[in-house]
Amino acid sequence: xxxxLGSGIGLLIGVYDTNVFGEARRSPGGVIRVDFLAGKxxxxxxxxxxxxxxxxxxxxLPALCAKHxxxxxxxxxxxxxxxxNTINRRIVVTVRDRDGRCCVDEYIGTPARxxxxxxxxxxxxxxxxxxxxxxxxxxxxx
Numbered sequence: 001x002x003x004x005l006g007s008g009i010g011l012l013i014g015v016y017d018t019n020v021f022g023e024a025r026r027s028p029g030g031v032i033r034v035d036f037l038a039g040k041x042x043x044x045x046x047x048x049x050x051x052x053x054x055x056x057x058x059x060x061l062p063a064l065c066a067k068h069x070x071x072x073x074x075x076x077x078x079x080x081x082x083x084x085n086t087i088n089r090r091i092v093v094t095v096r097d098r099d100g101r102c103c104v105d106e107y108i109g110t111p112a113r114x115x116x117x118x119x120x121x122x123x124x125x126x127x128x129x130x131x132x133x134x135x136x137x138x139x140x141x142x
């Protein structure tokens with residue numbers, strides 16, 4: 001979904017012309033954050049057209065999940081941060097499942113691809129986000 005919206009074509013929701021990176025460049029802080037579960041932008045200024053496209057992605061989510069043997073209820077967080085610097089378009093995807101496992105992955109370019117890093121032996125490797133179990137703390141309010 002993140003790459004589909006970032007591509008500007010939006011094939012997942014039907015051909016839908018958007019420019020999330022152009023709008024991110026014009027937004028305060030140069031960032032647009034999208035919550036795909038809510039179907040809305042939670043940070044940055046977005047046009048009505050982009051806002052409508054994001055809502056369509058929310059509508060397409062159940063079918064996409066079903067296609068991959070999952071359910072929308074499997075996710076607690078499904079958000080994406082779009083930003084642009086002088087060199088790259090950057091996408092940071094945050095996924096948290098219903099069991100509390102969280103993973104943050106970073107992608108660059110269009111089409112989006114994982115960031116590459118050089119390890120201590122000089123080999124090029126894909127930079128992967130670490131999956132971690134979030135500790136949930138219950139709070140009581142009197």
